[in-house]
Amino acid sequence: MLVTAAVVGAVLALTLSGTVSGVGWTLAALAVAVAMPVVGWRPQRAVGALLPRRVAVAESGWIPVAVALAVVPSVRDAPWLALLCLAAAVAAGSLGVVGRSSRSVVGGMLAVPFAMVRGAAWAARGLGGLRGVAGLPRLGMSLLAGVALLVVFAPLLAGADPAFGALLDALVPRFDGSYAVARIVYFALGAAVVLAAAVLVAARTVPPLGPARPSPLRGVEWALPIGLLVALFAAYVVTTLSTLFGSDEHIRTTTGLTYAEYARGGFWQLLAVSALTMAVVVAGLRWTPLRTPGDRLRVRLLLGGLVALTLVVVGSALYRMWLYQQAYGLTSLRLVVAATEVWLAAGFVIMLVSVLRLRPDRPTRGVVAAGMLTLLVLAVLNPDRLVASQNVERWRETGKIDVSTLGELSADAAPVLATLPEPIRSCALTGLPPSLDRAAADGWRAANLSRASAADLLGGSRPRCPDGLYRGPALLTGED
Template sequence: MTPAWKKAVRPQGGPAPAGPWVLGAVLLTGLLSTLLLGSGIGPGLLLVASAAAGGAAAAARAARRRARPWTLAWAATALLLLAVPALSEAGWPVFLALAGALAAGSLALHGGRRWAGVLLGAAGLLLAVAPGAAWVWEGLRARSLPARDRWWPVLRAAGLALVLLLVFGGLFAGADAAFADLLSGVVPSVPVAEVPLRVLLFGGGAALALAAARTAASPRRWDRLPVSPARPRGLLEWALPLVVLDVLFAVFIGVQLVVLFGGYAAVLHSTGLTYAQYARQGFWQLLCVTVLTLAVVAAAHRRAPRATRRDTVLARCLLGALCLLTVVVVASALRRMQLYVDAYGLTQLRVWVGAVEIWLGVVLLLLMAAGLLRSGRWLPRAVVLSAAVGVLAYGLASPDALVARQNVSRFDRTGRIDLDYLRLLSADAVPALDRLPEPQRSCALEEVAGTLERESPPWYATSLSEARARALLRDHPLVDPEDACDRAGQPVDDRRIGY
């Protein structure tokens, strides 16, 4: 027996059989995945995604589905996120960009307005892989093959052209080394040992393209997922905890203002903490406070009494005050992070948690705006879009480059630098680390220079930052990299990686 929720989200009527344009786009996506993604992720990913998007557009047009403003917004967001791997080399920002692009692309195909529709629609593309395979099989069965006298001349001409291309291309490559080098950089080569990987890439690319086309033709309606309403609580039972929490937040913010105007010296003397310990001790607690506050606001809004206008006004006032006070807590947490960075430098983890804290503050501002506008229909999409924009900004800002620039500037001021940590950064950090004097420069760049020397991916798997790093290291080679770290002799900070 089919569960009720599956019946609710199931689209009315099945999609029409997959047309030739859809099948062609699916095969093209699989082929491009095989040829372009086996050597790495870079500009080639945009070509693969474009082929898959073409198949989805053809399926949507055949189903007479029109693109709406939010559809275009999600599609543009996915496209921008896919540009991050073409620009950056750092692994974590690239991974987040790929995950965000997949979620934004899924939302462009599914749509959705409510929380259930937006959150489940972001992951719905993965659930359409199996239905996509069944859909294309039905399309092949429903579509009769053309007569032999129509397809045989085309196949014969294509085979002859391929043979001529291979023969004469091989002869020209053997006759001129420059042409052979150009040909190897333009035309992907597939070693025998990589055949299983390439087959897997073909299947994965084709499966995702099928899922996108199937969803574009007939998406599941996650907005129809039944959600049982919560039973409102009594006014006293609901309001008293919020009043107490608002007062607690206000007292804490008052203490922070006293510390701000009274200076840190008195606080450090009374607590017995060091300057960095005071900043480090508070940030994680304040980050937890922000996350828990969002959970409290969500639960309180769901259980808020709405019998009278007074109940509605009181709910907005208490929840709005809590959100506003939490925004101040976010600012306090970011201030503590800045104190700790000034003391011990910037790391990838500190950039990441700071970005998360800023995004949580944006979510709180969106909640306040929804309360003031007295309409929250736009809120789910706005929150998810803010997350996607945050991931995009995080990737374009290049955390490794930020870390390198801050630590190089700190070295110029204080003479202290953690070369052991900077050696772990990606090619994004090379332009900033290139500003260091010798031997610190050669020590910091030894690892990434060795990686770039060992690996030589083709153009479609090379990011812009990697190409820039290669050019800098080629124009300004390292000086005795094996002995550079011994000659640097720099003191190492004692709090570099753990936080």
């Protein structure tokens, strides 16, 4: 276990860089994924012994999802997308490790990060027990002798051949100042992740699924609060139906709001309402009495109606965002907002299926899986390139383009931006060379497919926006 933790820590120290997107993050994720079977993770046995085989397969499926999310930083340059995918990869990996031993999906997503301290203490106790192991001191001395030989011979061989010297410089970390500190931190992070996963696997117990406990609530005690909430949602939808799906003129005359205010207004409230509604549905499925056919019908009508009404509200938000981008064009933020709303819609569909089937078996796991699938679909669509394509198409139709917004896009958008005529092309590509230079400073660890393509397109040139050319939404053509 300790050797595996040390190896993974060394891989992270060797591969990770300060750039959030790069092949190093993918290699690090693969190293952690490969380490899981080594530390004894056997979902088919550990979980399948107490749960049906299909459940064991479903739980072990989180690890491939985590690896797929960790591949995104190798092919997409958008920092926000890479960061979201890496965070989701950590959550998926944690869910795969703890399996069904965590009754809370949120607890499962955070189990491995929170177990790092526990894993370190566990490893320390294990190290204390190794002092009396025969041959261990001699093995340690042998390892030190091998390192000493490498320190002596590696510089000599590097000096004998420039190609080998360049390879050695790229692979061996530099031990100078903050760079060395970062390597040590990455090593500790990799080792801590493996030890945290190992201690969770060692302590994992899955209680057998007994018969569901009957709800202590009577039908009317459960139905009264849910019914009031359904009535509130119905009143909101009926009252605002014309505004939710209103036209441009209707929006302005009825609400006095601009497109931007109308589309953005209430989004965070909508997000809060959606999260709270999901919590209400999960609690309702868990605590609802199902003693009689009337109880089951009441659950389907009330909770199903609540979910259906929430879907109408989510659909209206998607429509608002569509109106917004039709009027002002697409940006990365607007695309993320739209993707979030699509995820919410998919989550409520999963909730609705659970309600209709009367299956209170944690539909939140399906919602989390839908969120990770949304991220993967977003990565396949290539958000920044999609934003660039939509804005370039609008420019061809209207002659208007916001060069400032395009200039903030990542290298993912470079192939589309390169098709623009001068000087718009140079203005849109101005921000790429500094970004490419920062990534190049990290060497092969920050290698990325989109950045490599953008570097080939630029060919070493440094685009500059001509002085006096307005970089904003009023830019009409290159001649203006």
